[in-house]
Amino acid sequence: MLDLQWFFLLLVHQLIQFSSFSMGMRYLRRRTKILLMGRFLYLFLLVIMMSFSTSGQSKSAIANFQKAKEAFKQNDTDKGWVHLEKAIKKGGNTYYQPLIFAGDRRFKEGDILQAIEYYDRALQIQELSSIHLKKSIVYKYAGEFDLAIDSYQLYMKNARMSKERFRASELALENLKFTKRKYEEYMALGAPLExxxxxxxxxxxxxxxxxxxxxxxxxxxxxxxxxxxxxxxxxxxxxxxxxxxxxxxxxxxxxxxxxxxxxxxxxxxxxxxxxxxxxxxxxxxxxxxxxxxxxxxxxxxxxxxxxxxxxxxxxxxxxxxxxxxxxxxxxxxxxxxxxxxxxxxxxxxxxxxxxxxxxxxxxxxxxxxxxxxxxxxxxxxxxxxxxxxxxxxxxxxxxxxxxxxxxxxxxxxxxxxxxxxxxxxxxxxxxxxxxxxxxxxxxxxxxxxxxxxxxxxxxxxxxxxxxxKPEQRLFKDFVVVHSATRIPLGLANVKLKGLDEKEVYTGTSSKNTGLVRAMHDGSTALRVSAYKKGYLPYSAIVSKVELADNSTLYELPLTPLKSADSFVLRNLLFDTDKSELLAASEQELRLLKKLLLDNPSLNATIIGHTDNQGGRSYNQKLSEDRATAVLQWLIDSGIESGRLKAQGEGMDKPVATNDTEEGRALNRRTEVRLR
Known part of the structure; x- marks a missing residue:
């Protein structure tokens, strides 16, 4: 059979040679036609010869290959490999498909060296760009990034690509180089992360x-x-x-x-x-x-x-x-x-x-x-x-x-x-x-x-x-309770804000436990306010020391609402000796607005108080101006002016000593009396 194949090849080769050298220039066109016909015949007979060379063994190889794939599909790995090795053996040096399949299987099983060996044997039969691509992937999973890059470049060299596909391949190559760099960074750490x-x-x-x-x-x-x-x-x-x-x-x-x-x-x-x-x-x-x-x-x-x-x-x-x-x-x-x-x-x-x-x-x-x-x-x-x-x-x-x-x-x-x-x-x-x-x-x-x-x-x-690592955060647990019974109150509106005006938490207390868990950075005290319909608002400043202690819950007590009640807005802020509200006061003002909107039958008197720093007449006017500023904010926010009054008490009604800064801070306050 092989002698017959070589006879056909020699015959066609001589035909081409004769057509090339025995014709004169005046027969150039005719010569070209003969050349084309000869080369076509050469290729045609080459295909026939290849079919001759494999027909005897390919039928068996193909049959075993199909049996191997079916066995693997049924998860019968041992049987699959028996048939696959038979297909490879009977395929000889012409049937590369079982070798590629074997490489894929070994890769799937984690046997990197065997996978590469099968791919290399397939390349000896037929250099396909897809095999270089497969080798690149295997080398990448093995951590052999230089070899992976080399194989990928061979894939790009041998593959026929459109411009779009080539650009995508260039991007994939950059990803491969990036992966190598990231892997080297990780290995340089010394202590692997599990x-x-x-x-x-x-x-x-x-x-x-x-x-x-x-x-x-x-x-x-x-x-x-x-x-x-x-x-x-x-x-x-x-x-x-x-x-x-x-x-x-x-x-x-x-x-x-x-x-x-x-x-x-x-x-x-x-x-x-x-x-x-x-x-x-x-x-x-x-x-x-x-x-x-x-x-x-x-x-x-x-x-x-x-x-x-x-x-x-x-x-x-x-x-x-x-x-x-x-x-x-x-x-x-x-x-x-x-x-x-x-x-x-x-x-x-x-x-x-x-x-x-x-x-x-x-x-x-x-x-x-x-x-x-x-x-x-x-x-x-x-x-x-x-x-x-x-x-x-x-x-x-x-x-x-x-x-x-x-x-x-x-x-x-x-x-x-x-x-x-x-x-x-x-x-x-x-x-x-x-x-x-x-x-x-x-x-x-x-x-x-x-x-x-x-x-x-x-x-x-x-x-x-x-x-x-993210920025360090601490948590502090608050609980909203009934002021008399200490029973937890769920779904109360709670707001926490740092003295630096950074939002910490805005939401509701737990429906069942009244709990609020706030995450904070511990850098500043927090302004806290709580409100629930049917109760008076509550506000306070929680110190850094109190925030650092998470062994106990910080209670936010709410008092049931009754006419003629009064309460203090602890977080209404003014500049020293001025009556303009600071932006930080908005949290407290919104709380008061919410109370009045939820209870349209209630009216409110805003009462300003000062400490004893400065003269009596000065403090009287300052307290009146500050109360008026709160009243005006409420009117501008949609509360009817007829429901509001403002008055100043100056320094005449202290609630603490004026001999200490802490006491004076308590005396500087804005009170709300409901009527």
Whole structure:
């Protein structure tokens, strides 16, 4: 057979030679035709010869190759390899497809050296650009980045590409070089960072973790797999047991989970208020929307309601993360389907508790790619999120950015190895103390992530490296109580603000316990105010010493409202010897306005008091002017002037000694008497 093949080749070769040298110039056109015909015949016979050379053994090789693929499909690995090796042997030096398949299988199994060996044998038969690409991927997973780069450059050299595909390949090469640099940075640290799978992360697909402020509970989204197919998404909770975690998680108690999809939650620091995503509900606005629910210690999570305001639209809203101050909420918005462009948004709550203002985060955070899974830390400044931007390590990577002002953010930083892997990263959160975090990823047990990105999605825990640490935050627990009975009062409006005017918390006390957990940086005392309809407002200044002691609850006592009551607005502020209200007074003024709006039958007398610094007539006028300033603010804010009076008592009615600064501070006050 081989002699016959070479005879045909020699015959065609001689034909071409004869047509080239025996013709004169005047037969040039005819010669060209003969040349073309000869070369066509050469190629035609070459194909026939190749079929001759493989026909005897290819049928057996092909049959074994098909049997091998079927065996692997049935998870019969041993049988698969028997047939695959037969296909390779019978294919000889012409049948490269089984070699490529064998390389793919060895790569999947984690045998890097064997995978490369099979690919190299395939290249000896046929140099295909796709094989160089496969070698590059294998070398990358093995940490041999120089070899990975070399193989990728060979792929680019041999592949036929459009301009668009070539540009994409150049970008992929840059990502590969970036990955090498990040890996070298990680190895230079010396002490490797461990990313450990959580003990309760089992056969379920688990993602979107959300810790409580005390780090004792972790909510997450779980999806069971039945008969090889995923079921609906539901919310689960894991709880700590001592220093570790309980071995089993469980569905959250209450009325949140249904037969539809629920997931992607964010839980308040006290663990009693939750915002989460639900899809295709009868009361929904778009495909997926954001809902909220309160926790009852007996019944669990209550019936969820749509977030009020402008967050939910006909588009796709998901993946919420609550800001620690209670007035900001970050989330992801896409088109009707999450497969389309995704951007991180921020919503702001107004004084009526409505999420009225919604904005897209600026271009520092949102790129031309897709951004998702935001987590704003309890410090209110550090944002962790997932992005498909370049350069990257895997398909989607974890990034971190810090808020510099209300409208600007730092350039996002890729968090590198080992938090980012060659798989797809899904979500990352950090505990309030900033000591460790949790992430979900499909890095899985196999060296190669599953093609179904969710198939190996598990939860992991890691100690936080220094560069990732958020700003230090402390927490202080407050409780709103009835002033006489000391019974906790739920759903009271509570606001905390630093003396530097930085917002700390705006929200409501726990529906069941009256608790408020506030995260603060410990740098300044806090102004606190509390109000509930049917009660008098309460305000105070909490010192740094009191904030540092978290062994006891700080009580915010509310007194039931009665006519002829009076109370002091502790946080109304004026410049020394002046009657103009400082901007810091607005928190207290809004509290008084709310009281009058909720009780339209009540009238109020605003009474100004001073200390004894200065003459009597001077202090009398100053107290009158300050009371009038408060009255005028209320009128300008919509309260009828007929319901208000202003008077000054000067220095005549002290409530403490004027011999100390502390006493004089108590005497400088604005009193409200209801009538």
């Amino acid at each position: 990313v450990v799978k959580l003990v309760f992360s089992d056969e379920k697909m688990e993602y979107f973790p959300s810790p409580t402020g005390d780090d004792r509970k972790l909510l997450f989204t779980a999806r069971m797999v039945q008969d090889g197919a995923p079921t609906d998404e539901n919310l689960f909770v894991a709880e700590r047991s001592g220093a570790g975690w309980e071995s089993r998680s469980k569905p959250v108690l209450g009325r949140v989970n249904t037969r539809l999809n629920e997931g992607a939650s964010s839980i308040s620091a006290d663990g009693e208020y939750m915002v989460f995503t639900a899809c295709n509900r009868p009361d929904g606005v778009g495909s997926c929307d954001l809902y909220y629910s309160y926790f009852d210690p007996v019944k669990g999570w209550g019936f969820p309601e749509l977030l009020p305001g402008n967050i939910n639209t006909k588009r796709w809203e998901s993946q919420p993360t609550l800001g620690p101050d209670g007035t900001t909420l970050y989330f992801v918005r896409g088109s009707h389907s999450q497969a389309d462009d995704l951007d991180i948004m921020v919503a702001y709550k107004d004084d009526e508790g409505i999420w009225s203002r919604v904005e897209k985060l600026p271009s520092e955070v949102n790129s031309s790619g897709r951004e998702r899974s935001p987590f704003i830390h309890f410090d209110g400044t550090t944002l962790y999120f997932v992005s498909e931007r370049s350069p990257s390590i895997g398909g989607s990577d974890f990034f971190m950015a810090r808020r510099l002002s209300d409208s600007t953010w730092s350039e996002p930083e890729n968090l590198g190895f080992p938090l980012n892997s060659f798989g797809d990263e899904f979500s990352l959160v950090v505990n309030a103390a900033g000591t460790h975090g949790y992430l979900s990823s499909n890095r899985g047990k196999d060296i190669v992530p599953e093609q179904d990105a969710m198939a190996e999605m598990d939860l992991y825990e890691f100690a936080l490296p220094e560069k990732m």
